[in-house]
Amino acid sequence: MxxxxxxxxxxxxxxxxxxxxxxxxxxxxxxxxxxxxxxxxxxxxxxxxxxxxxxxxxxxxxxxxxxxxxxxxxxxxxxxxxxxxxxxxxxxxxxxxxxxxxxxxxxxxxxxxxxxxxxxxxxxxxxxxxxxxxxxxxxxxxxxxxxxxxxxxxxxxxxxAVPRGTLVSVNDRDHGMIMGAFAGIDADGVAQLRLADGRTLAIHAGDVDLVGDPTPPAAQGDA
Missing domain, CATH: 3.30.930.10 (Bira Bifunctional Protein; Domain 2)
Known part of the structure; x- marks a missing residue:
């Protein structure tokens, strides 16, 4: 309940x-x-x-x-x-x-x-x-x-969240193992990955792992 x-x-x-x-x-x-x-x-x-x-x-x-x-x-x-x-x-x-x-x-x-x-x-x-x-x-x-x-x-x-631009690796069910920069989430909560060639890839499911320490975040709001 x-x-x-x-x-x-x-x-x-x-x-x-x-x-x-x-x-x-x-x-x-x-x-x-x-x-x-x-x-x-x-x-x-x-x-x-x-x-x-x-x-x-x-x-x-x-x-x-x-x-x-x-x-x-x-x-x-x-x-x-x-x-x-x-x-x-x-x-x-x-x-x-x-x-x-x-x-x-x-x-x-x-x-x-x-x-x-x-x-x-x-x-x-x-x-x-x-x-x-x-x-x-x-x-x-x-x-x-x-x-x-x-x-x-x-x-x-x-x-x-881990700041945009943080380098991550993703084991994606559709694309296999890929690496890129975390680029936030879209309106449906789907993760966005910025690839080295400038493309943005939507990650609907998969394991996301950090590559190195997260980039220091900007000041967090009170939302």
């Missing part, structure tokens, strides 16, 4: 995007909520970005001043190049289930990927306190999405 959260102490069969194994950890946040879709609303895939915004809001409120906090398309929250949290959406009919995992107490060891926890960064945050902050942030951002404010949410997401 929309507005409610299911929060787990532990998970024995967690998974991430593309069926990857996802490891839990006691003291981390593992929660799911649901969204009921209406026919007139914005493309459902944008909910991953709305969830990312709420996640950014919650983390920045609980760990103020945390440097290098970025959203990475389509569903990760990073500190520098290290993954702090992830989002997974699944649709069943007119319901979208939004699952979120956050490394509060411990970061899993993921081969080939850098991970980090808030505890390792000096922010000891209780799971239930974080859950309350996230639920509040999600309610606000989802309410705006339902109210047709996706253009505002899109701008807010881009302000908190």
């Amino acid at each position: 929309e507005g409610h959260w299911l929060i787990a102490d532990r998970q024995s069969a967690g998974r991430g995007r593309s069926g990857r194994v996802w490891s839990d950890g006691f003291g981390n946040f593992m929660g799911s909520t649901a969204v009921q879709l209406a026919s007139h609303e914005t493309a459902p895939q944008t909910l991953a970005l709305v969830a990312g915004l709420a996640l950014w809001d919650a983390v920045s409120s609980m760990a103020p001043g945390l440097p290098g906090l970025y959203l990475k398309w389509p569903n990760d929250l990073l500190v520098g190049q290290a993954k702090l949290a992830g989002i997974l959406l699944e649709r069943v009919g007119q319901t979208v289930v939004v699952g979120i995992g956050v490394n509060l107490a411990a970061a899993p060891d993921v081969p080939g990927r850098e991970t980090v926890s808030l505890a390792a960064l000096g922010h000891a945050i209780a799971r239930d306190a974080f859950a309350a902050a996230l639920a509040s942030a999600w309610a606000a951002r989802l309410g705006a999405w339902h109210a047709g404010q996706w253009p505002i949410l899109r701008s807010a997401w881009e302000e908190r």
